Amino acid sequence: MLVHSRIARTAIALASLAALAACAEEVTGAAAPATVSAPTVAAPTAAQATPSSTPESGTPPEVIDAPATPLAEPTVAKTQGRVRIYSGPSDVPLSPAPDTGRGSTVIQLNGTASADIDMYVADGQGRTLYRFDKDTAKPPTSNCNGDCAKAWPPLLVKSAGQIYPSGIDPKLVGYVERADGTCQVTIGGWPVYLFAKDAEPGDISGQGVGGTWFAISPTGERTAPLPEVVGTTTTAATR
Template identity: 75%
Template sequence: MLLHSRIARTAIALASVAVLAACDDATTGPAAPATAAASQATAPSPTAGADTTPEVVDAPSAPQPAPTVAKTQGRVRIYSGPSDVPLTPAPDTGRGSNIIQLNATASEDIGTYVADGQGRTLYRFDKDTAKPSKSNCNGDCAKTWPPLLVKGGGQIYPSGINPKLVGYVERADGTCQVTIGGWPVYLFDKDAKPGDINGQGVGGTWFAISPVGDRTTSLPEVVTTPTAP
């Protein structure tokens, strides 16, 4: 009787290990192969010689994982990727936004650059420093080049950008300016709509920032062909 009890406990333990392994595979592995295998196992085989048209079933797309906190700086949380739900930032009262979205954006003219959640181009200033992070654009400069500010306790969601490269630096007025690769980032008041890059190359010191904090490529020179007299 004792032997039977031990065998039963051993069988239960082995079954538990198998369930845990299956759960681990379902959590970390791709869902598509498992779904396809299940479909093949349960689908009835067609009747030989029957004139049937196979049903086309769209495979469900794998759900995107919810972003997790990848990094914290002070009370600002920087997430592992874009939010999986719509975000509604609170109105900016001059001290920054409680929610910041950063999106890597492709451009044929200057390469991949970073834009904010409204599609506005973000720039870096060569007279700033990245190590340590410091902004040298204040006063009238900051009116033309408004810094991208995040409130204390805010959240930053980067898409196509390593969250470890994202942070903030405290400005002279006590506000917190978002940084990428250590470089403080700015908007340009002459950019009127999403996708504008009117600040590219201004003064030889302002450039749209890349996802790693580098300068993007200068705009191609436009050469006009003189018209015939």
């Protein structure tokens, strides 16, 4: 009986060792392989962001430029009658219809810097725009008609029209109906004009004329007077 008992215990022990060996083999095969290889990096897909590289490769990460952000389209900041005034300059080239005496369907207003008179407003062709002190801003009223309007042509917008201001608060832009029924652009309530004697873009020969005409600022105010030119006098030598 003692021998049989020892044989039984020995058989149980051997069976247990066999079981342990089987579990160890299963675990080793699943989680502890003899050779550990580097993880495989899947090729990046088109939907993934910038692909990365491993430090071991010695290759710097590839830099992919972000797509250029398209310019935001100007939005309508305000409307007056059938004229739409936009939040900024147009994002596409403009081709306004020719002015037939009633105005253009598209108007551009550009804040422009000057070393002589500070910031002023020009139209889309670079021509200086002026205000007349004998007009009023509240309410907007033009008092330049007849021969005055020949020397100082009003900037007219035709209905239905569009105005694109750059460097000017669109809320300050509008128009006033003139005595002849045309619509004159206003800035800060002031009707704006061109000057017939300005020959080239950027000319400001109308500045200070009669003490009442001044290039208009982006807020509708007068611009600074032209600096005075101080000449030198020569005295003839006397004997």
